[in-house]
Amino acid sequence: MKAGRWLDALIFISLLAALWVLGRNAGGRELTDVTLVQTLGVDGSGPVTLTATGEAEAGPVCRTARGQDIVHARSAMTLADPTRLELTHIAQLVLGPETPVEETLWQALLNRKSGCNATIWLSRGPAGALVAGAEQPFRRLRTLEESGPVTAPTLLEAAWALAEEGRVDLPVLALEDGVLQVVDVATVEGG
Amino acid sequence: MGIFGRRRAPGHPHPRQEPIFGGPLCREALEGAFVNCADFKVRTLTLAGDPQKEVVVCGVEGMVRTERANDYVLRPLAQDPALAALPLEEGYRRLAEGGIYNWSVTPVETTDQAVFMLLDGGLVLLFPALGKALGCAVATEEKRSVSDPEDEPAVKAAKDSFVESxxxxxxxxxxxxxxxxxxxxxxxxxxxxxxxxxxxxxxxxxxxxxxxxxxxxxxxxxxxxxxxxxxxxxxxxxxxxxxxxxxxxxxxxxxxxxxxxxxxxxxxxxxxxxxxxxxxALSLFLTAEQDRTDNWMVSIGVTTLRYGALLLTLFLPALYVAAVLFHPEMIPLALAESIITAKEDVPFGALFEAIVLLLAFEIIQEAGLRLPSNLGQTVSILGGLVVGSAAVEAKIISPAVLIVVAAAGIAGYTVPSQDLAGAVRLWRLLLTLAGGTAGLLGVSIAGVMLVGHLAGLTSFGVPYLTPFAAASGEQVERHELFRVPFPAVKLRPASLRTKNRRNQR
Structure with missing residues (x-):
C-alpha cells in the first residue's frame, strides 16, 4: 500500500474514533424524555431565584434554582437536573416585583440560549410562587397572549422600547383561584 | 480472500490456451469443436452438381440468417454454371472474388478462425480437396427494435435509445x-x-x-x-x-x-x-438530457434544485436525528411540541425509527423494482401509503420521522443517475448513524469523511469533484457547473484535457 493510502486510512480511522468517542460522551436523549421549560419566573436581582415550569411526559414539572444572576441561576438549574431540563424554549418570562426589569431583560437578551421571542410579564407577588401555583401557566399565558386584554411585548420588543423610548408597558399578572389573570398594566421606565 | 472452511492453496494459474483448437482446418476439427452442440449443422454440397467438387458448409443454426445463406451463398454454389466448367482451384477463386453474393467473403486459414466465424453467425465453406476454406458473414440481425429511452425520458429530445445490438x-x-x-x-x-x-x-x-x-x-x-x-x-x-x-x-x-x-x-x-x-465526475451525474433542451435559465433553476435535493436527501434524516436527540434547542418550540405530542406513545427511539424507516424505504423500492411494473406500483402504494399510515396510526413510528424519511427519499429521486442515487442512499444511512451517535458534530465528521472520500476519487485522471475542485488550480468554465446559453460556451471543459478546446467560433 502506498504512503498516501496509509494516510487516508489513518485519517479515516481517526475520524471514526472521534465519532465513537464523541458519541459516548455526547449524551443524546429523546425529545420525549426532555422537559421543555416554557415559563420562567424571575425573582430578586442578586441573587436571582428562577422558577421553571414545563410539561414532561409524566406531567407538569416545576424546578427552582438560585444564582448571582439569570445566567448563573440557569446553569445551576441545568446542572441540578442535567438530563431532563431544556431551558432553550422559554416562551414566557414572568418578572417579580423586586426584579430590576431593564437589567434582567438585558441579561436574558445577551444570553444566546434564551431566544428573543419570549413574552415579558410582571407579577403582583413573587413570580416563583405565581408560576408554581398556577394551573398550566404556559397554556394560560398563551391564551392571554392571543386574546387577552393587553398585548405582552416580546423580550426584544421590550428591550428595544426601553432603549429607544425609555419606557415600556408590561401586563401585570395575579393568581385568582389558581388561574393567571391580567390585573393591571405597569409602565416601566428605563434607567 | 475467502470466508468459512479451510484456507485454499494460493495461486491458481489461468493460462490462455492459444490456439484454442490446434490441428488442420477440416470437417472433423469443426465437428470436434462443436461436439454435443445440437445447433451446429454441417451439409455437404457439390459445386454445380459435379460430384468431384465437394464443398462442406458449416453453420450454427439460429445464428445464421437462413434466407441470406440460402439465396446468396448456397444457390450460387449449386447453380452457377461457370463453376462446373472451372477446375476446383479456379472455382474457389471465383467464389472468393464475387461468385458468392455476400458483401463479406474471407479466406479462413485456421480452425480457431473458423470456429469464431461460426460463433459470430457466419457460414464456413470447407473445400476438402484443396484444404482451404471461405467464411461468409451471414449472421442474423434479429434484435429488439429501437424504442423510447424509458429510463431517461426528455420532452424536447430524441426518442430513440440504444438496443442490444x-x-x-x-x-x-x-x-x-x-x-x-x-x-x-x-x-x-x-x-x-x-x-x-x-x-x-x-x-x-x-x-x-x-x-x-x-x-x-x-x-x-x-x-x-x-x-x-x-x-x-x-x-x-x-x-x-x-x-x-x-x-x-x-x-x-x-x-x-x-x-x-x-x-x-x-x-x-x-x-x-x-x-x-x-x-x-460528480457534476456529470447531476445533469440530464433535459437540461440541454430547456431554456438556460430554467435549466440553471432545475440544476440548482437538483443540487439542493442532493444535499437534502443526504443530510435531512441525519439532521433530524441529531436535532431531536442532541440539539433540541435548534427546534422551534411549536415544532418541538408537535414532535413530542406525535412521539408520545411511540416505543422506539428517534435513531432506531429513522434507520428502520430508511431500510423499509429501500425494501419497498427494491420490491417495486424487481416486480412487473403494474405489480411494482401496487407494492409501492401498499408499502408507502397503507403500511406507512397504518404504522403511524398504530403509534409504531412517529409521523415526523415518516415525513423526514419520505422527503429525503423523494428528494433522492431528483438525482438523474440511479448509480449516484444508490451511493447517496448508502451514505445517507451512514450520516444518519453518525447524527444519532454524536449529533451535529457527528454529522459534520461524517460529512468531512464524505467530502474527503469524494476528493480522493478520480476517473481516468479527472478529479471526481470537478468542477467544484479544480485539481491543477486552473479556472473552471462556468458551463461545467451550470448551463449557460450555447453561444457563450466557447471552450470544452479544461478538466478533460481535450486536444482542441475551442468548440465554436
Missing part, C-alpha cells in the same frame, strides 16, 4: 456524428463470451492519453464473459473502494454524442443496451 448502436451514433473523426475501435473481451466492445471517440478532440488508457484497460480484461454493465465498470474504473459511479451510463445516443463532442470517450458493448461515458 452493437452495430445498431454504433449506427445511432454515426447518424448523429457524421464525422470521419469519429473512431470506433473494437476489442473482443471475454474468453467464453467473446463480446465485441467498441471504444468511441472523436479523433483530434478526445484526450489521447485517456483513449490509450481505456484501450489498455480493455485489452487487459481477461475474464470469462462481459454480460452486463457491472463487468465492464468494475474492470475499467480507477478504484473499487467506493460506492460512487465512475462512468456515466446512458441509453440515449444524443447524450453519448454530446459527451463525445465535449471530449469524452464512449464505450458500447454488444448485448448491453446502454453506453458508458468516461471520465465521470
Amino acid at each position: 452493437l452495430r445498431t448502436n454504433t449506427s445511432l451514433v454515426r447518424r448523429r456524428l457524421r464525422s470521419v473523426s469519429l473512431r470506433v475501435e473494437e476489442e473482443i473481451v471475454g474468453r467464453q463470451s467473446r463480446t465485441p466492445v467498441d471504444l468511441l471517440y472523436l479523433d483530434g478532440i478526445a484526450d489521447p492519453n485517456t483513449v490509450s488508457e481505456v484501450r489498455r484497460r480493455l485489452g487487459e480484461m481477461d475474464i470469462d464473459g462481459v454480460l452486463d454493465a457491472g463487468h465492464l465498470e468494475q474492470y475499467l474504473c480507477d478504484t473499487l473502494a467506493t460506492p460512487f459511479p465512475q462512468f456515466l451510463s446512458t441509453q440515449r445516443p444524443d447524450r453519448l454524442c454530446a459527451n463525445l463532442l465535449a471530449g469524452r470517450v464512449g464505450i458500447l458493448v454488444d448485448g448491453i443496451a446502454v453506453s458508458f461515458v468516461l471520465p465521470g
Whole structure:
C-alpha cells in the first residue's frame, strides 16, 4: 500500500474514533424524555431565584434554582437536573416585583440560549410562587397572549422600547383561584 | 480472500490456451469443436452438381440468417454454371472474388478462425480437396427494435435509445456524428463470451492519453464473459473502494454524442443496451438530457434544485436525528411540541425509527423494482401509503420521522443517475448513524469523511469533484457547473484535457 493510502486510512480511522468517542460522551436523549421549560419566573436581582415550569411526559414539572444572576441561576438549574431540563424554549418570562426589569431583560437578551421571542410579564407577588401555583401557566399565558386584554411585548420588543423610548408597558399578572389573570398594566421606565 | 472452511492453496494459474483448437482446418476439427452442440449443422454440397467438387458448409443454426445463406451463398454454389466448367482451384477463386453474393467473403486459414466465424453467425465453406476454406458473414440481425429511452425520458429530445445490438448502436451514433473523426475501435473481451466492445471517440478532440488508457484497460480484461454493465465498470474504473459511479451510463445516443463532442470517450458493448461515458465526475451525474433542451435559465433553476435535493436527501434524516436527540434547542418550540405530542406513545427511539424507516424505504423500492411494473406500483402504494399510515396510526413510528424519511427519499429521486442515487442512499444511512451517535458534530465528521472520500476519487485522471475542485488550480468554465446559453460556451471543459478546446467560433 502506498504512503498516501496509509494516510487516508489513518485519517479515516481517526475520524471514526472521534465519532465513537464523541458519541459516548455526547449524551443524546429523546425529545420525549426532555422537559421543555416554557415559563420562567424571575425573582430578586442578586441573587436571582428562577422558577421553571414545563410539561414532561409524566406531567407538569416545576424546578427552582438560585444564582448571582439569570445566567448563573440557569446553569445551576441545568446542572441540578442535567438530563431532563431544556431551558432553550422559554416562551414566557414572568418578572417579580423586586426584579430590576431593564437589567434582567438585558441579561436574558445577551444570553444566546434564551431566544428573543419570549413574552415579558410582571407579577403582583413573587413570580416563583405565581408560576408554581398556577394551573398550566404556559397554556394560560398563551391564551392571554392571543386574546387577552393587553398585548405582552416580546423580550426584544421590550428591550428595544426601553432603549429607544425609555419606557415600556408590561401586563401585570395575579393568581385568582389558581388561574393567571391580567390585573393591571405597569409602565416601566428605563434607567 | 475467502470466508468459512479451510484456507485454499494460493495461486491458481489461468493460462490462455492459444490456439484454442490446434490441428488442420477440416470437417472433423469443426465437428470436434462443436461436439454435443445440437445447433451446429454441417451439409455437404457439390459445386454445380459435379460430384468431384465437394464443398462442406458449416453453420450454427439460429445464428445464421437462413434466407441470406440460402439465396446468396448456397444457390450460387449449386447453380452457377461457370463453376462446373472451372477446375476446383479456379472455382474457389471465383467464389472468393464475387461468385458468392455476400458483401463479406474471407479466406479462413485456421480452425480457431473458423470456429469464431461460426460463433459470430457466419457460414464456413470447407473445400476438402484443396484444404482451404471461405467464411461468409451471414449472421442474423434479429434484435429488439429501437424504442423510447424509458429510463431517461426528455420532452424536447430524441426518442430513440440504444438496443442490444452493437452495430445498431454504433449506427445511432454515426447518424448523429457524421464525422470521419469519429473512431470506433473494437476489442473482443471475454474468453467464453467473446463480446465485441467498441471504444468511441472523436479523433483530434478526445484526450489521447485517456483513449490509450481505456484501450489498455480493455485489452487487459481477461475474464470469462462481459454480460452486463457491472463487468465492464468494475474492470475499467480507477478504484473499487467506493460506492460512487465512475462512468456515466446512458441509453440515449444524443447524450453519448454530446459527451463525445465535449471530449469524452464512449464505450458500447454488444448485448448491453446502454453506453458508458468516461471520465465521470460528480457534476456529470447531476445533469440530464433535459437540461440541454430547456431554456438556460430554467435549466440553471432545475440544476440548482437538483443540487439542493442532493444535499437534502443526504443530510435531512441525519439532521433530524441529531436535532431531536442532541440539539433540541435548534427546534422551534411549536415544532418541538408537535414532535413530542406525535412521539408520545411511540416505543422506539428517534435513531432506531429513522434507520428502520430508511431500510423499509429501500425494501419497498427494491420490491417495486424487481416486480412487473403494474405489480411494482401496487407494492409501492401498499408499502408507502397503507403500511406507512397504518404504522403511524398504530403509534409504531412517529409521523415526523415518516415525513423526514419520505422527503429525503423523494428528494433522492431528483438525482438523474440511479448509480449516484444508490451511493447517496448508502451514505445517507451512514450520516444518519453518525447524527444519532454524536449529533451535529457527528454529522459534520461524517460529512468531512464524505467530502474527503469524494476528493480522493478520480476517473481516468479527472478529479471526481470537478468542477467544484479544480485539481491543477486552473479556472473552471462556468458551463461545467451550470448551463449557460450555447453561444457563450466557447471552450470544452479544461478538466478533460481535450486536444482542441475551442468548440465554436
